[in-house]
Amino acid sequence: MTDTIKKHLSSTQITESPTGTREAGRTSPPLPTDSQEQPSRPNTEVLEKAVRRRFTADYKRRILSEADACTEPGGIGKLLRREGLYSSNLTNWRSQRNQGIRDGLSRSRGRKPQEKNLLADENTRLQKEIQRLHKRLMQAQTIIDVQKKLSQLLGMNDSPVYDGRP
Template identity: 50%
Template sequence: MSPAVKQNDERESAEVVAVARRRKFTASYKRRIVREADACSNPGTVGALLRREGLYSSHLSNWRQEVEAAELAALQSKPRGPKPGATKAADRRVLGLELEVAKLKKQLGRAEQIIDVQKKLCDLLGLPTAGDVP
C-alpha cells in the first residue's frame, strides 16, 4: 500500500460518527428563553439569542404558545365541590344500599301476598283474624 492510501484509511477509522439526539428542554429553560426574547428590543437581538442557544425560531414561537396556553389554563375558574375520584367510595356504598332496598321491597311484596292469601283462607274457613279479635 502506498503511504497516501494508508493515511486515508487511518483518517476514516479515526472519525467519530455523531449520532443525532433529540434535545429535551426543561420548563424553566423554556421560560427563561421566552423572557429573554421578550426583553430583546433591538433588531437582530432575538436572532443572536437563538444562534447563541442553538435554537430555531419555531422553538421560540411554540414555547410562546405554550406559555400563553398555560397562563390561560391557570386563570380559568376551577369547578367547585368534591373531586370526582373522592366520591367513588360513596357511589359504591349508595349502589349497595340501593340493591339492598330493592331486595327488601321484593321480600315485602311476597310477605304482603302471603298475608292476603292467609286472610282470604281465614274468611273461607270462618276463622277469626287478628282484626276480628277484640
C-alpha cells in the first residue's frame, strides 16, 4: 500500500489558485518528445462530418464502360468492390447515360441559376412609379386643402374652386 501512496504523492502537485487557496491536482505524465520513439498506430480519428464523394463525368464514363465490358460472372461485383462503389451508383449513372444527359453525369455544385423574369422587373418598376405618383397626388391635395382654408379665412368664397373630387 505504501508504494501506491508514494506513486500518488509523486504525481500530485500542490498549486496555489488565483484566489489564494492551495489545491492539489494530478500532473499528467510527460509528453513524449521527438527523440523518443512511439509505436506507429493507424489513424483512427473519426471525422467530425463525413465528406461526400464526388465523381467526375470522365470517371463515371470509364466505370460504365468497364462494367459494360464485364462478361464473366461476378465481374461487375469485382469492379464495384475494387472501386468502392455500390450497384445503385451504376444504376443511376446508366439511367443518366440512357437519358442522354451528358453534362448531367457530374452535377454542378451550388444553387441552380434562376431564370430572369422580365415581367417581374417591369412590375417592380411600375410599382415604384405608382408609389411616387401617389405621393405627389397626396402632396397636391394637401396644397389644395390649405388654399381652400386660406380663401375661406380671407372671405374669398365668391369664386368656386374645383377640388378634383366628385
